[in-house]
Amino acid sequence: MVSGVYFRVLDVGQGSCNLVRIYDDDEFLSHLLLIDLGTNSSQKIARDNLEWIREQILANNRYLDALIVTHGDTDHYNMIAKILPALGPPTGHQIGMVRYGGPAWRYKRGQLITTLATYTQDIGSFTPSQTGYALDDGPKWDPIWATGDDPDDVVLQLIIANTPHARDPVSMVKYQKMNAEAVNTKSVVLGVEWRNRWVVATGDATSTTLGAINGLLEDELNPLPQNFMMTVPHHGSRKTTYDLKLASNIPDAAARYVVDTFLEKFEPLSFSISAGEKRHHHPSMYLIEQFADHLPSPQPPYWEDPELGFDYHFITSWVDLKITDDDEDPSWPPGNRWLYATTQTEKNIYGTLYFKDAQYNDDDYEKYIAPPLPAEPSYGGDADGIPLGRDWEFRMHEDGETLFSSENQARAAAAKASLANAAAPIPKGSLTAAGRGQRAAKPGHPLQMISRRADKATARANDLGHGVRVLHRLKVIP
16 A cells, blocks of 8 residues: 655756655555656756665665656766666666666667666667557556556556657667757656646656647546646746747747647646756746646645745746836846846745845845736845755645655755856966966866976977977967
8 A cells, every 4th residue: 555655856957857755554665766867067966866866775675666767868867877876786676667768879879778778677668659548438548657456556657758750860770960859859758646646747848749748638528637746848948848949939829829738638736847057048937937827826835935934935947038017117137138036936836946045135136926927026135044956845645745845955065166166267378377376276277287298398399499389389278
């Protein structure tokens, strides 16, 4: 018997990691599922969470019941190797099942899949548009994994995987360059279901993926399982969710209709977003607003920040539209210049990119409640000791659902290290007096080696009388 299902969204920066813990009726850990583990941010952000995952594997007798890698982008798989030692030396029996979206060669040219095959007897991808759903009179879903055969057991439902895209390669047999949109469209979309409730994980699903799911479920008249939480597709990407050529383009009515139809079918009660501050500008406030509009209203929040109270918490997003009312002057963001910003909200949307301390506590920073839009002024003062990143655990119990949150201290440590490095840049002119001073202050910096090679080359060249010409041929690495 199962007593609880805990779906944890771990803060790994610009990436994705979800760990599912299943407890038996004695409240002991009985099963462990991992959905993605990767980042394009500094892996220092994931330091503590990687250690926590290893601890859970040890607590589960050095075993992973299932590993799902949604698709072949590095920010969804490039840290999996870091948790494999917790399983012990490979024997072929430490992972119950491995499934991945897209071709095997997308994963380090197949190296990751080859490695994982030494830990399991059951590994593979999916056929194009594979689903566990069928519009028949019999059972609607054929699970790809389950804790058992009892109706009370937890099942893993495949909603869709390997959705075709117009820019797919002609053949998927061997390694080749692949369109980024096509890679994301292959994302595995699945539901972790228990007692007619589920959490839906969408990977980096695109507008094409959502449209395929809409078509799949178009004639289904019965409601789906109650959707306690859905991960927002592709870290909250405006560009791929609306199939835009540029992220700055305005989605047309057809693109928004695809999203509306998808959300109306699943009716999520809450959302989570895994993201970090990168050039991708995830998550988009434009997108967050549309998703928030599909949450039940009124709806009490599952979690409030104790610093704020009154049902509010923080969310940080790429504010890519004017959030103030049309007649408000001045408008915000200032001059309609899009930026990463922290706002307050009571909507059940929770992001791992949680708070921007230096910005929010600046005297000139305008504080707002958003979503919903138009934003309302929060009239809040400084907020001290707020974590920059948070983990979120969506818990399904026998008698309801709750949300637990914990601080990811590693994100703050990584941010401090980044600021320290930015405060003392090394001059590109490695042979200048300023550059030599910087090198002296930073022993072991690569420029020291360049300096020593340059000094030796200069000495040899001076012996030959060609010092200037030799120095000009030296390659200086900034």
